[in-house]
Amino acid sequence: MEYEVVVGLEVHAQLATRTKMFCGCPVRFGERPNSLVCPICLGLPGVLPVVNESAYHMSLRTAVALGCELASFTKFDRKNYYYPDLPKNYQISQYDLPFAEGGSVPISTPGGEKSIRLVRVHMEEDAGKLVHTPLGSLVDLNRAGTPLMEIVSEPDLSSPEEARSYLEELKRMLEYLEVCDCNMEEGSLRCDANLSVRPVGQKELGVKTEIKNMNSFSGVEKALTYEAGRQIRTLVAGGVIEQATLLWHEDREETSVMRTKEHAHDYRYFPEPDLSPIVLDAKKVEQIRGELPELPRTRWQRFQADYDLSEYDAEVLIRDRALADYFEDLAGRVGQGKLAANWVTNQVSAVLNERKIPVAECPVSSDRLSELLLRVDSGDLSKGMAGKVFDSMLGSDASLDQLIEKLGGGQISDPDTLRPLVEEVFGEQAKIVEDIRGGKDKAKNALFGKVMGKTRGRGNPEVVRGLIEELLASGS
Numbered sequence: 001m002e003y004e005v006v007v008g009l010e011v012h013a014q015l016a017t018r019t020k021m022f023c024g025c026p027v028r029f030g031e032r033p034n035s036l037v038c039p040i041c042l043g044l045p046g047v048l049p050v051v052n053e054s055a056y057h058m059s060l061r062t063a064v065a066l067g068c069e070l071a072s073f074t075k076f077d078r079k080n081y082y083y084p085d086l087p088k089n090y091q092i093s094q095y096d097l098p099f100a101e102g103g104s105v106p107i108s109t110p111g112g113e114k115s116i117r118l119v120r121v122h123m124e125e126d127a128g129k130l131v132h133t134p135l136g137s138l139v140d141l142n143r144a145g146t147p148l149m150e151i152v153s154e155p156d157l158s159s160p161e162e163a164r165s166y167l168e169e170l171k172r173m174l175e176y177l178e179v180c181d182c183n184m185e186e187g188s189l190r191c192d193a194n195l196s197v198r199p200v201g202q203k204e205l206g207v208k209t210e211i212k213n214m215n216s217f218s219g220v221e222k223a224l225t226y227e228a229g230r231q232i233r234t235l236v237a238g239g240v241i242e243q244a245t246l247l248w249h250e251d252r253e254e255t256s257v258m259r260t261k262e263h264a265h266d267y268r269y270f271p272e273p274d275l276s277p278i279v280l281d282a283k284k285v286e287q288i289r290g291e292l293p294e295l296p297r298t299r300w301q302r303f304q305a306d307y308d309l310s311e312y313d314a315e316v317l318i319r320d321r322a323l324a325d326y327f328e329d330l331a332g333r334v335g336q337g338k339l340a341a342n343w344v345t346n347q348v349s350a351v352l353n354e355r356k357i358p359v360a361e362c363p364v365s366s367d368r369l370s371e372l373l374l375r376v377d378s379g380d381l382s383k384g385m386a387g388k389v390f391d392s393m394l395g396s397d398a399s400l401d402q403l404i405e406k407l408g409g410g411q412i413s414d415p416d417t418l419r420p421l422v423e424e425v426f427g428e429q430a431k432i433v434e435d436i437r438g439g440k441d442k443a444k445n446a447l448f449g450k451v452m453g454k455t456r457g458r459g460n461p462e463v464v465r466g467l468i469e470e471l472l473a474s475g476s
């Protein structure tokens with residue numbers, strides 16, 4: 001029997017606000033434990049939370065971009081559970097009236113574009129963090145009260161690869177919208193997955209397991225591949241799948257059972273009495289809609305159409321909004337999309353990766369690089385020489401002409417300058433010339449090499465080859 005995989009993802013995205021969801025404490029990663037706290041996020045009795053307007057604005061911006069239906073009336077609820085990193089013993093979240101429902105995320109699959117439907121998006125606060133040490137577990141509440149957005153998909157994903165594509169697309173969207181820094185290592189973007197399998201053709205869903213603790217894209221793909229394999233093997237062997245929450249262990253590349261699934265009513269949700277509900281402001285939504293940036297997928301399609309780029313090159317460029325901006329500026333200045341794309345995806349990206357810096361810190365601005373590429377495009381500089389000039393630009397602010405001069409000048413394309421050199425080589429290499437005339441066509445490369453040697457690599461290859469042919473034909 002053949003099985004198919006069904007996956008739904010719950011993504012928690014930390015909103016990129018300056019302060020927490022319900023108090024004025026700063027949101028910062030890596031600070032001294034328990035230094036970013038106040039009576040509200042410490043959960044002391046008698047305090048009153050206030051909704052962070054910026055967090056609500058960012059949530060709306062996301063929901064509008066995802067095409068969600070916005071609730072005209074939304075409220076917060078208390079989700080009750082007891083855990084050492086949750087001082088109030090409840091988390092403020094949204095239960096039956098989330099601020100947004102529906103919407104979708106488009107992804108690319110081998111079979112074409114696919115739309116992954118969303119169930120809902122809601123706002124909530126993060127819990128603190130337990131730090132496990134050899135002496136025992138410690139509590140750090142710096143993260144407690146950090147604004148989160150939970151984005152829940154329908155079980156529309158049919159493979160671990162699709163799950164990864166979905167996450168990558170969603171991450172890019174959040175980055176373009178500037179609502180989340182999406183740093184998975186620091187936990188700004190976290191993902192839980194629900195996975196089940198069923199015989200191909202069966203409508204009813206199989207029993208699902210929930211997988212937690214995946215903190216990289218490759219981790220998600222590996223964990224889902226592992227779990228799908230485990231479920232299929234169990235069913236094939238005549239076993240049953242038990243509904244459970246599993247932990248993914250990146251080091252061992254396997255899952256283990258964390259707990260058997262609790263149900264929603266275990267949390268005893270009830271409306272948060274300290275926060276007033278929010279009534280949607282239609283004007284605000286229109287304003288947000290008007291301010292939306294071009295989204296990554298639209299940009300990806302536009303790059304292919306406007307600059308004649310391959311799907312792959314366009315994808316590499318749009319992955320990072322700032323890199324895409326850099327490319328567009330460069331392409332505009334040079335007037336050659338493909339040439340600009342080649343340089344950004346190769347030389348520029350190599351520098352950024354090597355130095356682990358964002359494009360904003362690239363030592364060569366798009367303006368400066370455009371000067372160089374214009375010389376390449378006009379034939380004044382060979383590709384090899386342009387590479388050398390680019391390398392020297394990384395460590396020097398000198399003008400392009402100064403750098404070219406220092407490196408021994410630009411490409412020589414003038415036939416009148418090159419002709420005497422070619423004639424010289426013909427004189428010196430009579431044997432090779434004779435061989436060529438005798439039919440040894442391959443020997444032309446040797447001749448070409450000698451001429452290029454005389455120009456110290458600066459001769460325009462096309463012009464040099466042309467001159468060699470010319471002289472061979474003239475019989476001199």
Ligand SMILES: [Zn+2]
Pocket residue numbers: 020023024025036037038039040041042145
């Ligand atoms: Zn606080």
